[in-house]
Amino acid sequence: MSSVLSLNKTQPHWLVFGLLALGLALLPFLVDAGLGRSWVRLLDLALLYVMLALGLNIVVGYAGLLDLGYVAFYALGAYVYAWLASPHFGLHLPFWAILPLGAGLAGLFGVLLGTPTLRLRGDYLAIVTLGFGEIVRIFMNNLNTPVNLTNGPQGINLIDPVRLGGVSLSQPHTLFGFTFSGVHLTYYLFLLLTLAVIFISMRLENSRIGRAWVAIREDEIAAAATGINTRNLKLLAFAMGATFGGLAGGLFASFQGFISPESFNLMESIMILCMIVLGGMGHIPGVIFGALLLTLLPEALRYTGDWQRNLFGQIYVDPADLRMLLFGLALVAVMLYRPAGLIPSARRRQEFADAKG
Amino acid sequence: MDIFLQQLINGLVLGSVYALVALGYTMVYGILELINFAHGEITMMGAMVALAVIGALALAAPGLPGVLVLGAGLVVAIPVCMALGLLIERVAYRPLRHAPRLAPLITAIGVSIILQNIAMLIWGKQYIPFPDVLPQGRHEVLGAAITDVQIAILLLTMSIMLMLILVVQKTRLGRAMRATAQSRQVASLMGVDVNRVIASTFVIGSALAAVAGVMVSAYYGLAHYYMGFLLGLKAFSAAVLGGIGNLGGAMLGGLLLGLIESFGAGYIGDLTGGFLGSHYQDVFAFFVLIAVLVFRPSGLLGARVVERA
Numbered sequence: 236m237s238s239v240l241s242l243n244k245t246q247p248h249w250l251v252f253g254l255l256a257l258g259l260a261l262l263p264f265l266v267d268a269g270l271g272r273s274w275v276r277l278l279d280l281a282l283l284y285v286m287l288a289l290g291l292n293i294v295v296g297y298a299g300l301l302d303l304g305y306v307a308f309y310a311l312g313a314y315v316y317a318w319l320a321s322p323h324f325g326l327h328l329p330f331w332a333i334l335p336l337g338a339g340l341a342g343l344f345g346v347l348l349g350t351p352t353l354r355l356r357g358d359y360l361a362i363v364t365l366g367f368g369e370i371v372r373i374f375m376n377n378l379n380t381p382v383n384l385t386n387g388p389q390g391i392n393l394i395d396p397v398r399l400g401g402v403s404l405s406q407p408h409t410l411f412g413f414t415f416s417g418v419h420l421t422y423y424l425f426l427l428l429t430l431a432v433i434f435i436s437m438r439l440e441n442s443r444i445g446r447a448w449v450a451i452r453e454d455e456i457a458a459a460a461t462g463i464n465t466r467n468l469k470l471l472a473f474a475m476g477a478t479f480g481g482l483a484g485g486l487f488a489s490f491q492g493f494i495s496p497e498s499f500n501l502m503e504s505i506m507i508l509c510m511i512v513l514g515g516m517g518h519i520p521g522v523i524f525g526a527l528l529l530t531l532l533p534e535a536l537r538y539t540g541d542w543q544r545n546l547f548g549q550i551y552v553d554p555a556d557l558r559m560l561l562f563g564l565a566l567v568a569v570m571l572y573r574p575a576g577l578i579p580s581a582r583r584r585q586e587f588a589d590a591k592g
Numbered sequence: 593m594d595i596f597l598q599q600l601i602n603g604l605v606l607g608s609v610y611a612l613v614a615l616g617y618t619m620v621y622g623i624l625e626l627i628n629f630a631h632g633e634i635t636m637m638g639a640m641v642a643l644a645v646i647g648a649l650a651l652a653a654p655g656l657p658g659v660l661v662l663g664a665g666l667v668v669a670i671p672v673c674m675a676l677g678l679l680i681e682r683v684a685y686r687p688l689r690h691a692p693r694l695a696p697l698i699t700a701i702g703v704s705i706i707l708q709n710i711a712m713l714i715w716g717k718q719y720i721p722f723p724d725v726l727p728q729g730r731h732e733v734l735g736a737a738i739t740d741v742q743i744a745i746l747l748l749t750m751s752i753m754l755m756l757i758l759v760v761q762k763t764r765l766g767r768a769m770r771a772t773a774q775s776r777q778v779a780s781l782m783g784v785d786v787n788r789v790i791a792s793t794f795v796i797g798s799a800l801a802a803v804a805g806v807m808v809s810a811y812y813g814l815a816h817y818y819m820g821f822l823l824g825l826k827a828f829s830a831a832v833l834g835g836i837g838n839l840g841g842a843m844l845g846g847l848l849l850g851l852i853e854s855f856g857a858g859y860i861g862d863l864t865g866g867f868l869g870s871h872y873q874d875v876f877a878f879f880v881l882i883a884v885l886v887f888r889p890s891g892l893l894g895a896r897v898v899e900r901a
Contacts, residue, residue, distance in 0.1 A: 355889055357693070362829070363885045363886070373874055516694065570698045
């Protein structure tokens with residue numbers, strides 16, 4: 236019996252995969268029927284954050300480089316998309332052409348940021364990346380003069396929605412008698428890309444590169460001594476993470492149809508970092524769980540208005556104001572009771588047990 | 593020349609406030625190697641509490657002299673912030689002292705979100721104007737203007753910093769703090785109550801933050817529940833600039849950052865031929881920060897950090 240179980244653990248049954256795939260395919264319809272259209276939109280956003288969190292996880296979780304300016308790459312991807320597919324410059328390039336461009340450019344910027352910071356580690360690196368993120372945001376806010384690049388704090392509007400073949404993801408389409416609305420189609424596109432990012436992350440984790448990153452994270456000097464090219468691998472981590480960030484940024488721009496510097500502040504970077512740490516750093520299921528939790532939890536906390544009405548008969552505190560407070564409390568509580576994250580990797584759980592003992 | 597002098601005065605005043613907040617960051621970092629992200633929010637809380645007290649007093653007893661009302665605000669705000677600092681250390685940081693490094697960073701972020709939202713729930717989202725109790729005097733010095741508020745800020749920060757140096761260098765507590773910063777383990781073997789020292793560090797830092805919060809709201813004439821964020825960020829940059837963990841460094845870094853910002857904002861338009869305007873003021877802090885960290889990671893006055901095996 237135990238052998239069957241252990242076999243299941245290493246090689247999941249095809250049935251599990253089948254059910255999971257079916258569940259994921261039906262999810263938007265179930266959510267739509269149960270919770271309403273706005274939650275399907277939220278689901279799309281959650282997938283976007285899964286991609287972002289997995290991208291940052293490469294930098295922070297695998298290579299151990301604490302990056303607090305990650306949102307800059309996200310912003311870059313979004314602005315590249317907005318420049319090339321909106322009335323702002325009058326360009327309307329197709330979706331599949333811009334997305335790799337934005338992602339690639341973000342990756343290049345990842346290397347640009349990485350190069351001067353190679354010598355820094357730990358908190359110092361965190362602060363430099365934080366500064367980098369803030370600089371990017373301030374420039375986005377102010378580059379409307381003398382040349383109007385970013386349209387300043389107003390942001391760029393009327394960004395083209397995703398259009399694949401002849402199918403625009405902003406209108407409903409009917410297929411096999413089912414009507415798929417725009418958010419549903421977006422869900423499938425995002426799901427596909429998310430799965431690709433998960434797949435790449437998994438392959439990286441168990442590759443020579445992934446193991447080298449972990450070695451750098453654990454002890455950079457020892458890693459260099461064993462012949463690992465720490466410089467190139469750290470740059471690669473920055474570039475890979477930034478590429479995923481740029482990808483998510485492009486998707487975000489097309490999904491929202493509007494971007495402004497407001498969406499790319501430091502809080503956003505911190506939020507993505509929280510997803511990783513809360514879920515379990517360097518552990519893909521943990522990171523995915525953290526991203527889903529932190530995207531959906533603040534929305535779910537909006538329902539505190541109903542609870543208040545049921546409990547006290549009236550609303551004392553505006554739920555929109557209360558939810559961030561509860562969110563902060565949740566952040567502290569989880570860290571106090573599970574400092575290695577909600578779903579930590581076996582290695583980190585072990586490390587933490589060692590540190591405690 | 594008068595513009596130069598004016599920017600010098602503005603920079604020094606702003607810088608001394610940054611320095612006061614930076615001291616709180618640097619003391620905690622020196623002892624715990626923890627970026628106390630909530631420190632900016634404690635500053636904000638100090639400003640908000642003081643403003644509430646000052647506003648209430650100005651309404652209740654309009655005849656009182658401004659200095660007295662201001663003093664009352666400080667007297668209430670300082671203990672409130674001290675208690676907050678103590679509470680935060682106890683609840684959010686102490687249980688995680690042996691946890692992975694990122695865990696206390698996340699709780700710090702959580703605590704600052706909590707503080708921001710508590711302030712928002714109590715005082716609302718709008719900007720709160722500083723009550724009309726401040727002395728309005730202006731003095732002309734060589735063609736530049738300096739206000740009474742600015743003079744008060746400069747004098748007060750200088751005396752507080754002097755006091756802090758005396759505490760750290762001359763008292764038992766100060767010696768215990770320095771010992772704990774060098775090695776927590778050895779200090780505790782020598783009979784230092786490390787937990788008490790760490791708690792005192794938070795309390796002292798929070799008291800400084802309260803004073804700085806009142807000053808910054810008096811300087812700009814308003815307070816806001818979100819004001820702690822950017823202030824904290826800049827103050828932390830100042831601490832890093834001077835060499836984190838080094839008290840003199842935090843003071844120097846704060847003053848330098850204030851000067852760089854005010855000169856940068858004053859001259860960037862002329863230097864770039866009007867290409868970039870003074871709204872880039874906030875960028876300077878971060879550019880300086882990055883440049884310092886890349887070329888001299890230990891900061892201006894910091895000791896060279898040796899790689900730990």
